Amino acid sequence: MNSDVITGSLLSVPVLAFILGVTAARLKADLRLPDAVYQATAMYLLLAIGLKGGVALRDADPAEVASPIVLSIVLGLLIPVAAFFALRVMTRLNSVDRGAMAAHYGSTSLVTFTAALVFLDTLGVAYEGYVVTLLAIIEVPGILVGLLLAGKAASGAKTSEVLREVVTGRSVLLLAGGVVIGVLSGPIGFERVEPFFGSLFTGVLTLFLLEMGVLTGRRLGDLRTAGWGVVLFAIVFPVAAGAVGVASALAIGMTQGGSMVLGVLCASASYIAAPAAVRLALPSANPGITLTTSLGITFPFNLIIGIPLYWWMAQELAGVFT
Amino acid sequence: MNSDVITGSLLSVPVLAFILGVTAARLKADLRLPDAVYQATAMYLLLAIGLKGGVALRDADPAEVASPIVLSIVLGLLIPVAAFFALRVMTRLNSVDRGAMAAHYGSTSLVTFTAALVFLDTLGVAYEGYVVTLLAIIEVPGILVGLLLAGKAASGAKTSEVLREVVTGRSVLLLAGGVVIGVLSGPIGFERVEPFFGSLFTGVLTLFLLEMGVLTGRRLGDLRTAGWGVVLFAIVFPVAAGAVGVASALAIGMTQGGSMVLGVLCASASYIAAPAAVRLALPSANPGITLTTSLGITFPFNLIIGIPLYWWMAQELAGVFT
């Protein structure tokens, strides 16, 4: 793996802002964005990613898009099952907590995905524009499978109710809405909003990662209570899922860049959509464990090590499939 | 009417974001911006429009500006009177509700105006820079005339008190302040803030229209209760007022672009300044009717159909006046 790539990723402004946030949280200093601004920033990122994806999707051959979509659904269904059983082997969590974890690791992380795109853009590597569509697709099934695996969720909200909340939730609507707008308005329409949704993107991501850093930093203190098996899972499972994602994407003929992105989608764990859904449907699951692992371990691991790692995998494995 | 123009307007990113907002509201999903961000976005739009208008106004010949200003005052006084009597013919509303409606349709809508400028900029059509001044001028008299027409507003706030609130309200101060700053600092001063107040404009407008879409979508459900006469008024009256605005602007020698903008000012109904003023001064007026028509019908009508329509009028009528 080229050391320049790692340094370039590690020393990028957004990743350093994340580290600043973690540091501030450890110093008990308050660098959080005001809540209203944090929410608006998240909406901006979702809409911007959707728009850019839609503009790219417009030129894609429908036939070409079909197999990656099918692959994403399959992975979205299998990964939570794998997580559920891996946790049975590696930890002593009960089945509700394992279902909750499966929902988190079966879904995906917008910010990790975004950081991966910024990483590829910086390297000048091309990837399929429709990967955003895959993001929107892979977000939902993992959560549902996780909830189902947890089984009877006594006195929590009904799964159908939760499904409705996830599908008409902000993330899915803004992403999907952005994609549709991008497809309809095309490159010429997008040009007029490019200074806002395009040029500012990495800067806004920097602010967002500063905030994520603070949240992560606060979680780090809870690591002790999580147990070694869980910590190990939070690193080993993403690498395995990421490898599967990269390899299968290469196998169906996606580009190296696109395969790396699908790897990131598989490897990353949700810490926004899944926690809310799980909280509603599985109130007896312990959010301490799920959030600490997804936000406290897997997220920084992917951001700093995972992203260059999956890119290295994509390059190495590319030879195998061609 | 050139179909490219309609498509270009309908498929622009801001208009599509508006439609996304409406859709989300119908799905009962929450895509509203946090309130603080919404307020800040509105302040940004007002200041940015004011600044750009002021920079343009600096080069305008004072003699040239005089007659459009007089025309705007005249229209600002006549349109609410016309609305008041049109409503007597078309609906069974009582005089307080008709006065409230007159205040809304006599005033104007910042966002519709803004969308019209973006529309003209996209087409590359020139218009007088001082139209912003006309926006600031036309906003106030319509509200006052409406309140006066409603007559004795038992136990509401005094008209003078309301006048003070409107004139020293955010919209007027930011617009007028922006114009003055623009005039004083000129193109060289503006250049340094152009990346913020200029390039980002359409993007910020996109976020704002997403929010307006949600608010509009929520109002749509109330349409049934409004009555057909009111619905008809909300479409027919703007078209008539817009035609009068376009024609009279051409008659006094404004450009086609500028005449279309004046038409938009006449055609659009206020849903920010007027509702607040009417609520204070005419508490017994039903905000359900006024907001549903101005925000739920007239606003989307103008945004999607009206803007290209008034532009078509300006082109067709231009021949008549030259």
Place this chain on the structure above:
Amino acid sequence: MNSDVITGSLLSVPVLAFILGVTAARLKADLRLPDAVYQATAMYLLLAIGLKGGVALRDADPAEVASPIVLSIVLGLLIPVAAFFALRVMTRLNSVDRGAMAAHYGSTSLVTFTAALVFLDTLGVAYEGYVVTLLAIIEVPGILVGLLLAGKAASGAKTSEVLREVVTGRSVLLLAGGVVIGVLSGPIGFERVEPFFGSLFTGVLTLFLLEMGVLTGRRLGDLRTAGWGVVLFAIVFPVAAGAVGVASALAIGMTQGGSMVLGVLCASASYIAAPAAVRLALPSANPGITLTTSLGITFPFNLIIGIPLYWWMAQELAGVFT
């Protein structure tokens, strides 16, 4: 002093926005940004300044940076002492209030500093990139010396507690964090966030100054109660401290631009970090006096007159030291 320079500064968009804010406050109109947006804007300015400073610092020769840093610490310790004794001569304030004032005038004002950089950038004048480091350094000691001078602060928070709050407060962490990120990521890393943290800077500053104008305008009414000695101090002391800053910076070989900036750091009074620290540690000090002078007098004085004045000093005195 070249009159173009003064006009250029006075008629710049940010300064005019400040004046708009003051005017609005006098009209009792509410042009404040929503609190969440104001906080976020302040965070943006701190991070952006830190980043740009860090990128510039990266290329600086460590030997070259040493003496300005030492000078800043010395000035940061001496200026509050000078303020404390000047106030004894000029006013009848008790020692707690004088200590509070010393803390304000010993610390510095981010926004004045920022406006000074924008002023120099507009003129195309070069200055040392590491001046941001000096900003971060000079912010803290002045506050501490002021608190110590006030002596026994019965029943307020302990000085050590306050020190901790100041050092791990937002301002210092974001500035210092930004500098470190800038140094590590360098010009190539910064380039990717330049459209956000660079191009938008003056525009965001404009919004911020609008808000500061409102706060200043509200304070103006309290001027009567402050007493003439205090008002005089709020103008004379900054000029003297500014002259000392400019002269000593030139003496140790800083550029004219950099010397002017150090002058601004000495001349400006804190109205964010110091008020909070003083409120905690010296509850019996009267915030009416300290805020009215620092925000109501010294801030607008520096913004409008001081900045061109210190630049004039730097040019005039440059001859003396070479």
Place this chain on the structure above:
Amino acid sequence: MTALTPITCITIVAESVLESRLLGDLETAGARGWTITAARGHGPRGRRVSEIEGGNIRVEVLVSEAVAERIWQVLEDKYFPHYAIAAWSSEVGVVRAGRYTAVPTE
């Protein structure tokens, strides 16, 4: 044992467009202070213009009995008939009651 003086706390939830009018009326009625938080809500009267203008405000005002009586009066006269408003009163205890009661409470 700290001795608490009984005093009336009136909580008023109103459309935010009414803010300056309402605070003016509270002051006229004799209130010497108030605390405002931003709120939103739902009530039997239904949707209002404030949806666009920023929701409701929730005002708490600690007052003497006499002032409380005047506040209820002004609410009944000028607000309840026209505006979306909810208001309730409760007895609370304070120290330094004089801070809250402009005219003594006897």
Place this chain on the structure above:
Amino acid sequence: MTALTPITCITIVAESVLESRLLGDLETAGARGWTITAARGHGPRGRRVSEIEGGNIRVEVLVSEAVAERIWQVLEDKYFPHYAIAAWSSEVGVVRAGRYTAVPTE
């Protein structure tokens, strides 16, 4: 002298992810209105998922005694065992009590 009718005000502080469920349950229990403010807090149960999702909501609901009883019931059944929630009840006085009490309070 304005005559105030006694009525129950229940204040509920809950994780914000629960908002739509909780309001639905309040409505089912018979509440005709409520007021919500954004809150954050600390309690014996400790950290929750809401830190990411936007803190707590603080709901005030004015209801008749019968409805209050049903609300406590639903809180005990569906919320207290699982979620980070604090709730308290106080007696307040209102005019126009009928606005708040769907079913008469007798």
Place this chain on the structure above:
Amino acid sequence: MTALTPITCITIVAESVLESRLLGDLETAGARGWTITAARGHGPRGRRVSEIEGGNIRVEVLVSEAVAERIWQVLEDKYFPHYAIAAWSSEVGVVRAGRYTAVPTE
């Protein structure tokens, strides 16, 4: 019929710069939880530094009588003389009172 235990709710409105100190003192006094909302206000003491720093905070804290007494004590000793603060106490009813009262309310 749900049995409610009476408990004390103290509401404190304070300048936001005081937040961390005040919460620390509440904890020391024995409070096991609190709820904070952002507020602004007006009082007899007039303008304060918080205008720049983000207004007031409004803290509600449910505690036993003994803890309430200690909180009043610390407010009178360390806050009332120096800072812009309003505070009031009311009797409310809760279930699961043990959650709010660190030391039993004997």
